[in-house]
Amino acid sequence: MKNIVIFGAPGAGKGTQSDKMIEKYGLGHISTGDVLRSEIKNGTELGKIAKGFIDNGQLIPDELMIDILANVYDSFGKEHKGVIFDGFPRTIPQAEALKKMLAERGHVVAAMIELAVPEKELMSRLINRGKISGRSDDNAETIQKRLNVYHEQTSPLIDWYSKEGIHHHVEGLGTVDEIFSRIESVIDALED
Numbered sequence: 001m002k003n004i005v006i007f008g009a010p011g012a013g014k015g016t017q018s019d020k021m022i023e024k025y026g027l028g029h030i031s032t033g034d035v036l037r038s039e040i041k042n043g044t045e046l047g048k049i050a051k052g053f054i055d056n057g058q059l060i061p062d063e064l065m066i067d068i069l070a071n072v073y074d075s076f077g078k079e080h081k082g083v084i085f086d087g088f089p090r091t092i093p094q095a096e097a098l099k100k101m102l103a104e105r106g107h108v109v110a111a112m113i114e115l116a117v118p119e120k121e122l123m124s125r126l127i128n129r130g131k132i133s134g135r136s137d138d139n140a141e142t143i144q145k146r147l148n149v150y151h152e153q154t155s156p157l158i159d160w161y162s163k164e165g166i167h168h169h170v171e172g173l174g175t176v177d178e179i180f181s182r183i184e185s186v187i188d189a190l191e192d
């Protein structure tokens with residue numbers, strides 16, 4: 001069982017690298033952003049609540065996020081090889097709640113992989129993504145807000161996971177394949 005948290009600022013390449021990890025290691029993928037966007041698209045109650053926060057560059061309240069996450073995690077069933085958490089946790093309370101949710105199931109996070117990318121590069125990747133993705137939060141003003149939220153609320157998780165002894169720093173500049181080979185080194189070194 002290899003549950004992995006893929007971590008980094010918006011635009012760091014979490015989704016891009018997750019696709020490659022899913023393919024190579026047969027892991028499940030939980031992207032909280034994708035889950036929320038699909039709720040919004042389907043016009044559910046949850047989607048309506050979430051949209052207000054997302055369009056404003058804010059985080060969804062922790063309790064709501066954790067409930068959603070536990071549901072999706074359980075939907076993978078007991079036999080999976082592990083899942084990638086992409087976009088979760090984003091706050092220390094969420095990291096604590098994730099640890100608790102997994103512990104209740106006899107599971108753990110095996111590694112937190114941090115994709116480190118300079119701010120200027122993040123901005124230009126996200127502006128580019130906005131041109132093709134149609135994501136409502138990929139515009140300059142909202143991107144800046146999301147980067148601020150990342151620095152204030154999410155980046156403290158680097159220290160938190162370091163203390164847990166499972167933080168791995170990966171340089172997130174380079175080609176997609178170069179970065180993936182750095183990630184492979186981390187995953188291949190994990191014990192089964």
Ligand SMILES: Nc1ncnc2c1ncn2[C@@H]1O[C@H](COP(=O)(O)OP(=O)(O)O)[C@@H](O)[C@H]1O
Pocket residue numbers: 008009010011012013014015016017125126128129172173174175176179
């Ligand atoms: N190594 C890379 N070099 C250049 N651009 C990249 C790289 N990895 C991802 N991108 C691009 O950056 C944008 C953000 O990547 P994405 O995987 O969506 O990031 P995240 O999920 O961390 O927000 C996408 O448009 C993607 O195509």
Ligand SMILES: [Mg+2]
Pocket residue numbers: 014015031033086087
């Ligand atoms: Mg993403």
